Amino acid sequence: MMRAIIFDNKIIEYELNRKAKKNINIYINPNSTLKVSAPRWALISEIEKVLYEKEKWILKNLEKQKHIDKNIKTNSFENNSKIWFKGKEYNLFFEESKKNFVFLGEDQIITFTKNKDDKEYAKNVLMKWIKNVATNDFKNAIDCYRDEMVKKYKIPEYELQIRSMKTRWGTCTPSKNKITLNLSLIYAPKEELEYVALHELTHFLEIRHNKHFYGIMEEYMPDYKARRTLLNKEYGQICKD
Ligand SMILES: [Zn+2]
Known part of the structure; x- marks a missing residue:
């Protein structure tokens, strides 16, 4: 159930979930919204009292999460939108044509399809092309480290x-x-793709993420930590693997 509370003249909405629990808990969602779970018997006034006590923490963390969201690069695949591809930003367009194909330009990607108004069809043409490029690039990235x-x-x-x-x-x-x-991974820069490629190859030698594992990673990619940090920060997926 959605409710709202006023902090410092700001209306803050929150999702309230009743649970068979003893405590009132507050969470900040990844999309920078507030979630509260409370015992079934807790009065709204009691819940709000806890929220007011945590006002500073909530406002600070909602703001912080918003900032993280902004840094995450995502693709919407809409016509005339930005698209991230191999770590570079392009303008994406859908155009009509007798033949289906994708044109990769200096700063634009144009998907030509037989029916550009059929959005799902047009997106499928684009995704098929993206997967083809990915197959080639991913294989090259893995083989490059495997050969070594x-x-x-x-x-x-x-x-x-x-x-x-x-x-x-x-x-x-x-x-x-x-x-x-x-x-x-095809939306991220090559260096970040290479990090994942080497990581997975290393698992052939060590299943666990232990000293031995990271020792091998470091041998072939001394800056693997920096690459991992960038990948997770910019492309947004929480991934320990
Ligand atoms: Zn792993």
């Missing part, structure tokens, strides 16, 4: 799978010699 690593370590021939994932940049299944990468 096989000089010293046993790295199997691998199978690459690309798909959209909500919470992970990549996974490695050593028992199946399989690496899965998140399609969204």
Whole structure:
């Protein structure tokens, strides 16, 4: 249930959830909204008392979260919108044509389709092209590090799978010699894609994220931490893998 409270002349909306719990808890959502969970028996006046006590903390953190949101680069795939692709910003357009194809220009990506008003169809044409580019780029990024690593370590021939994932940049299944990468990596710069590629390759040698694992990462990518930080900060997915 949505409610509102007034802090310092500002109306702050919050989502109130009743739970079988003893305490009143306050959360800031990733989209910088406020969420409160409270015991079923708690009076609104009691809940608001807690909110007023935490006013400073709430306002500070709502503001902080807004700032984080702004830094996250996302694509809407709408006509005449900005699109991030390989770490660069382009203008995206959809145009009508007899043949389906995608034109990659200096600062624009134009998707030509037989029916540009059919938004879903047009987006599918674009996504198919994006996936093709990703397949090529992801394979190159992995192979580039694999070629180096096989000089010293046993790295199997691998199978690459690309798909959209909500919470992970990549996974490695050593028992199946399989690496899965998140399609969204194609929106990030090459250096950040390479970080995930090496990370997943390293899992063929060490399953856990321990000293041994990070030692190998460092051997091939001394700046891996900086790349990881940038990837998660700019492209927004929380991903420890
Ligand atoms: Zn991992």
